[in-house]
Amino acid sequence: MRQTAAAVCLAVLAAASASAADMPSDEAGDADALSLADKAPSEKAAAQSWRVFGEGVLARSSFRNPSSSQDEGRASIDLRFDSTVAPTLRAVLSDRLDLVHRGEGVLPRADNVNTVREAYLSWHLTPDAITDVGRINLRYGAAFGYNPTDFFKADALRSIVSIDPVSLRENRQGTVVVQAQKLWTGSSLTATYSPRLGDSPNMSTFSLDFGATNPRNRWLLVGSHKFTEELNPQILLYGGEQTPTQVGMNLSGLVNTSTVAYLEVAAGRGRNLIDEAVASPASEHMQQRAAAGLTYTTSFNLSLTAEYEYNSAAPTRGQWDTFWGGGPGNVSAFLATAQMKQDLPVRDALFLYGFWKDVGIRSLDVSAFVRWDSQTHSREQWLETRYHWSKTEVALRWQQYSGAFTSVYGSVPQSRQLDLLLRLFL
């Protein structure tokens, strides 16, 4: 069949070249493409208010000290509703239920968590003045791996399904706020108030967990102005009850047509992570957090990000060694605190992230990252290969913590995890 088609094409080309010397040689290919386009289906997808998918995961985790492994199965249902319910009123609901079942000998055997990520109403008072009420995933930050200006990230995670920064930003509960935004041409100002609604986190399955997301009264002001096409900084001011005022900035720009540079910084008084972990009443000091990086995209659609990350609240090598010597309880408390606060547990790190769309074949995507801790020389690594059809995705994921037993990432009990994932969009 192909040979026949090729022969026909050659015949057409030969005839064409005989009759008109300047006729483009690709005309037969064009005619073939246009015939194909003639038969393209005419139906088009309509916008939907609902997006729902189910997900099943089989996972095997390996632990060290003592060496062991654990099997786990997870079934999840993930939904998002976003609709204009009245001419100027928008309603958003985003929820995820994770049902986890673990193998023999592991407690708890079942761990079911529902996360109400977002539930809010947004009202356009005028086309450029908007107010919101409800639980919103307020997330700011220009950086990719570590976001110092993501001020509402502490205690936002209820169920960690992947250590991929994209997943951590997505699968978390928002904060209950009253918020107003005013827009001008090239400028924006947002004022947010997050009231105290609870005392402490509540891990019962269907808890709204206000104690985690709204433990005290807090506020946030965010302003941005576009000075030029390349210069559009965003300034943040955050504070509240028992919350020292923090100032932050996000800035990004185009280096050339294939490279983006970004900088994210935050500064303010606070306790260091070790004092937080051991609940020490130590005094607060000025802390600085920063992430700066470059994203380069090749002509074959591979995007590579290199990011330098810094957290003055995290221990230096000497502080870590002393703290680690205090016993395993210290390390567990430190790692749990860093995870709960979603803060960088090392003083400085190099984060490399790659995303390659359509690797070799259409619809096969590969993404991976490595975070290298330059203080204790340990690593956090993650890789995902994902193939997708129009409504189905299959993924294989691998994550590993490497380093000496006395290092930061080497202290994580779970050294390795392998996941096989199936996602079905309804």
Next chain:
Amino acid sequence: MYRMRTKRALLATLLIASLAVASGARGAPDAQAILAASDVVRNPSKPFGVVVTLIEYRNRKQTDANTLEVYSKAESAGGQYRSLIRFVSPPRDADKLMLKSGNDLWFFDPASKASIRLSPQQRLLGQAANGDVVTVNMAKDYQAELIGEEDVTDGERFSRHCYRLRLAEKSPDVTYDHIEMWIEIGTARPVKAHFYAESDRLLKTAYYRKFQPQLGRERPSEIVIIDGLDPSWVTVMRYSEYGWRDIPDSWLQRDYLPRFKPE
């Protein structure tokens, strides 16, 4: 005031184009005016919305399909279009957003709430460059030169008598280094275009076809894109549901992206 300026600009463009076309009998027509006239055929003069469906084929087999809602508005100063784009399908991309204002390119994912600046090199839609999907006034970005007149076969296999233009980039930040474009004499309809890299490698061929009355004049409702290296890689871009839209300038910035929801 803005509408008056837009109307005047449109009338001036049409007048220049008519003069250029009429002057064909007397002398060389103005290539830039011909290009501007073809921009007027492709692009509505006021802020508008349109649904774009992309169907992609590799080796005659459909490999992908995307639907986007695009809102476009010309800059009052430079005249180039700025666009807000919402992904409608496939489901995994639904509700993701893109803002393009020249090379100021932002991507927003409502799930992770991430507003990420993109480089023009980053493609979100397979074969189609981000610049292919959004509205572009080519006369603003490219300098046209008239190569001559010739008959070409259009996307519906009819012969059209066309101006053949060579377009050179005015600045290095546009999607293509240079373009060869065929514009029908008399109607200023774009018929066909070849898009080239700086190395003179043919990147894509585009056929503008299926002209239909939309927002006041006949406009192409379909563009067929054929890859320069692999002619079996074909994307059909279909335009439907045109409508005038009120798009305040204040919406065309990063901080509005989480708010954008097309009607």
